[in-house]
Amino acid sequence: MLWVKTFHIVFVASWFAGLFYLPRIFVNLALVPPDSTAERERLLLMARKLLRFMTLLAVPALGLGLWLWLGYGIGRGPGNGWLHAKLAVVLVLLGYHYGCARLLRAFEQGRNRHSHVWYRWFNELPVLLMVLAVALVVVKPF
Numbered sequence: 001m002l003w004v005k006t007f008h009i010v011f012v013a014s015w016f017a018g019l020f021y022l023p024r025i026f027v028n029l030a031l032v033p034p035d036s037t038a039e040r041e042r043l044l045l046m047a048r049k050l051l052r053f054m055t056l057l058a059v060p061a062l063g064l065g066l067w068l069w070l071g072y073g074i075g076r077g078p079g080n081g082w083l084h085a086k087l088a089v090v091l092v093l094l095g096y097h098y099g100c101a102r103l104l105r106a107f108e109q110g111r112n113r114h115s116h117v118w119y120r121w122f123n124e125l126p127v128l129l130m131v132l133a134v135a136l137v138v139v140k141p142f
């Protein structure tokens with residue numbers, strides 16, 4: 001069980017590296033002058049590769065979590081509201097991940113509607129969600 005938890009944490013941390021960095025690329029993309037095609041294409045290539053990579057990392061991160069929950073029974077049964085709240089945070093994280101994919105497509109099609117300031121605030125959300133998820137699973141407040 002401890003090896004499963006070890007790799008759960010490793011893949012979660014790796015997934016979050018992508019969730020933190022991809023919106024940072026969006027900040028830069030929103031700042032690229034319209035005539036800088038080479039810079040725009042370079043950032044788009046980085047963003048595409050990062051999105052593919054972080055999607056691959058999300059699968060074992062969540063799969064190992066499900067294994068801890070459904071396989072080892074950790075968090076099952078009454079008195080484990082922390083896991084239900086954590087799963088709600090995970091759903092928001094998956095929505096955020098999907099939102100990043102939609103925003104990248106908008107950049108690729110020249111349809112971005114948000115400023116670099118908007119993306120700086122957007123970039124803060126995964127930080128808040130990580131704090132919430134880690135606090136729920138470590139402290140288990142309810």
Ligand code: HEM
Pocket residue numbers: 005008009012061062063064065066067068069074075087090093130133134137138
């Ligand atoms: C499908 C999604 C997930 C499920 C079902 C899940 C489930 C679990 C379970 C059952 C444990 C073991 C808790 C214990 O031994 O007390 C655990 C540990 C942990 N999970 Fe998740 N998890 C998921 C996603 C995440 C995410 C997104 C994070 C992000 C921060 C995360 C962070 C952690 C950490 C840090 C631990 C180790 C806690 C400790 O050892 O005290 N998990 N997870």
